[in-house]
Amino acid sequence: MGERAKGKMNVGVDLGTSNLLIYVEGRGTVFNEPSIIAVDKARKKVVSVGFEAAGLVGKVHDKVEVIKPLNGGVISDIDMIREILLFTFEKVFMSSIDSINKLLICIPSEITETEKAAIMKLGHELGIENTYIDEEIKAAALGGGIDIYTPSGHLVVDIGGGTTDFGVLSLGEVVNSKSIKIAGDYFDKQITTYVKEKHKLEVGPQTAEKIKVALASLTGDLPQDEEGKVLTYSAMGRDLVSGLPQQVSINAKEIRGILLTCFEAIKATLISTLESTPPELAGDLVDNGIHITGGGAHIKGVKKYFEDVTGVEVQISKVPMTAVINGTKKLLKIDKKHYFGEF
Ligand SMILES: Nc1ncnc2c1ncn2[C@@H]1O[C@H](COP(=O)(O)OP(=O)(O)OP(=O)(O)O)[C@@H](O)[C@H]1O
Numbered sequence: 291m292g293e294r295a296k297g298k299m300n301v302g303v304d305l306g307t308s309n310l311l312i313y314v315e316g317r318g319t320v321f322n323e324p325s326i327i328a329v330d331k332a333r334k335k336v337v338s339v340g341f342e343a344a345g346l347v348g349k350v351h352d353k354v355e356v357i358k359p360l361n362g363g364v365i366s367d368i369d370m371i372r373e374i375l376l377f378t379f380e381k382v383f384m385s386s387i388d389s390i391n392k393l394l395i396c397i398p399s400e401i402t403e404t405e406k407a408a409i410m411k412l413g414h415e416l417g418i419e420n421t422y423i424d425e426e427i428k429a430a431a432l433g434g435g436i437d438i439y440t441p442s443g444h445l446v447v448d449i450g451g452g453t454t455d456f457g458v459l460s461l462g463e464v465v466n467s468k469s470i471k472i473a474g475d476y477f478d479k480q481i482t483t484y485v486k487e488k489h490k491l492e493v494g495p496q497t498a499e500k501i502k503v504a505l506a507s508l509t510g511d512l513p514q515d516e517e518g519k520v521l522t523y524s525a526m527g528r529d530l531v532s533g534l535p536q537q538v539s540i541n542a543k544e545i546r547g548i549l550l551t552c553f554e555a556i557k558a559t560l561i562s563t564l565e566s567t568p569p570e571l572a573g574d575l576v577d578n579g580i581h582i583t584g585g586g587a588h589i590k591g592v593k594k595y596f597e598d599v600t601g602v603e604v605q606i607s608k609v610p611m612t613a614v615i616n617g618t619k620k621l622l623k624i625d626k627k628h629y630f631g632e633f
């Protein structure tokens with residue numbers, strides 16, 4: 291691998307709150323793991339990243355810290371983002387990163403100018419001269435198979451881990467966008483609070499996520515087990531009263547109630563996005579439909595939920611959690627003049 295010609299690789303990155311994905315032109319998506327890093331604080335050394343680091347959450351001793359450098363779509367620790375990228379690049383390329391020609395990092399629409407500058411600086415610090423950033427929602431639309439370069443409005447809703455992003459695109463640009471911090475991590479927190487209050491059981495964030503993934507639904511029949519009964523999940527945690535380990539059964543009806551409350555905010559923001567979209571483009575949305583992507587697109591009944599809310603046809607991304615990274619593949623092919631104008 292060290293033989294790879296210098297400056298030949300074009301690389302796309304989806305720096306998500308929950309998952310980090312890396313695409314290399316000619317090789318495909320080479321990394322798709324949680325955006326988590328474990329570091330040895332005293333020795334200032336990276337212990338692990340991705341799945342390995344995620345497995346350490348809540349299980350490390352004083353010397354090792356497990357960090358999620360993105361929170362709610364916001365960069366909370368740029369140093370750790372640098373470390374996570376350095377570590378994964380070296381792991382993925384098995385050689386020095388100077389073999390990267392072009393690096394495209396997708397970022398949330400609402401990110402501040404300071405954060406944008408920090409990401410750009412990071413690329414340069416890594417020694418990659420051609421570092422570019424572009425909007426996640428645009429990449430998600432392209433990755434979802436939408437032709438965004440026509441003069442016709444398309445609405446994409448990306449329900450991720452940290453944020454739910456709403457973007458109206460036309461002629462290759464984001465014309466209107468909104469972002470709220472009601473997404474996967476927030477759903478998990480609401481589940482944790484509910485289980486604590488209702489079942490007097492304390493559960494960790496990973497257990498809350500497992501409950502959600504197993505039982506999540508918004509409309510239609512509740513998920514059922516093989517006997518036709520409402521599906522349940524046995525969650526392990528600590529009994530609040532006795533302080534001892536305890537198992538509690540949570541059912542899909544309880545989780546639907548929690549999610550429906552969370553989705554009120556998503557629904558309200560979707561409606562306000564439609565209200566603030568220029569009328570001609572809003573009209574196009576009736577023909578083009580609304581496209582849902584991100585991990586939240588996996589929730590059962592999400593299509594009908596949004597169709598009931600808007601009266602517009604809804605399409606669910608075929609591979610919701612890889613839409614952004616697949617979009618980078620297309621963006622990397624386009625002449626940089628067309629979309630990197632401001633940088
Ligand atoms: N089957 C499922 N049902 C419900 N939620 C799911 C399912 N699969 C994944 N998720 C949730 O999707 C979220 C991750 O989605 P995604 O990878 O799109 O986020 P991200 O891109 O890392 O975050 P962001 O875009 O907000 O920065 C997590 O909260 C995860 O729990």
Ligand SMILES: [Mg+2]
Pocket residue numbers: 306307426448450451584614
């Ligand atoms: Mg995302």
